[in-house]
Amino acid sequence: MSRSPSFSRPPPKQFNTRRPQPVAEVLKRTDAFAALRAGVEQIAALEKDLRQLLPDYLGSGVEPGFIKDGVLALFAAHNALAARLRHLEPRLLSDLQQRGWAVNALRIRVRPQAVKEPPPVKQARMTPVGADALHALSESLAPSPLQAALARMAARHLRNREPKK
Structure with missing residues (x-):
């Protein structure tokens, strides 16, 4: 005598319960x-x-x-x-x-939709060599908005690599 009842047959092959279906x-x-x-x-x-x-x-x-x-x-x-x-x-x-x-x-x-999570804040890190090169480039340029932006970026990355006290 079988332990499983006769009505508990496995599903037919065309019906795969593991696969999501449209x-x-x-x-x-x-x-x-x-x-x-x-x-x-x-x-x-x-x-x-x-x-x-x-x-x-x-x-x-x-x-x-x-x-x-x-x-x-x-x-x-x-x-x-x-x-x-x-x-x-x-x-x-x-x-x-x-x-x-x-x-x-x-x-x-x-019908308001669910609020989407904001994208994560970028955590880009610049190597010390890259920050030094960026600083050197900013000092070699004539005063301009580009030169000012490069100087700020280089200063931010140079400041981030200094050890915290």
């Missing part, structure tokens, strides 16, 4: 997700069209919502972006209609 692939497995699959495909197509219609600086901060009763919800990352979208609303609406979207109005809402 949402579209998972939704295609059964008809129970047909409505959800249609909604996901609609959002993806709408997002693609919005990226093409909006300028680059706007496209990355705008997410489409669902179309309900002819009203498309657009979610902006911040208030300034929402205000800019409201200025573009008539043109954007007509462009979407020309592309075949059944949209009569836009509803623009603000």
Whole structure:
């Protein structure tokens, strides 16, 4: 007699639990997700069209919502972006209609995105030889903004290599 029950068979080979799977692939497995699959495909197509219609600086901060009763919800990352979208609303609406979207109005809402961590502060170190060469170069140049900038940079790196007391 086997210790494991008969209903605990390993998953079929085409279903690998260790490999991440695209949402579209998972939704295609059964008809129970047909409505959800249609909604996901609609959002993806709408997002693609919005990226093409909006300028680059706007496209990355705008997410489409669902179309309900002819009203498309657009979610902006911040208030300034929402205000800019409201200025573009008539043109954007007509462009979407020309592309075949059944949209009569836009509803623009603000949905703040998660705050991204600022990039780490650079911790570049210059070798003593490099700092000396930079100092020598700054002294060989005529007074100018470049000469002043090189002198400040060399002084900062020369000061950083002195032992702390």
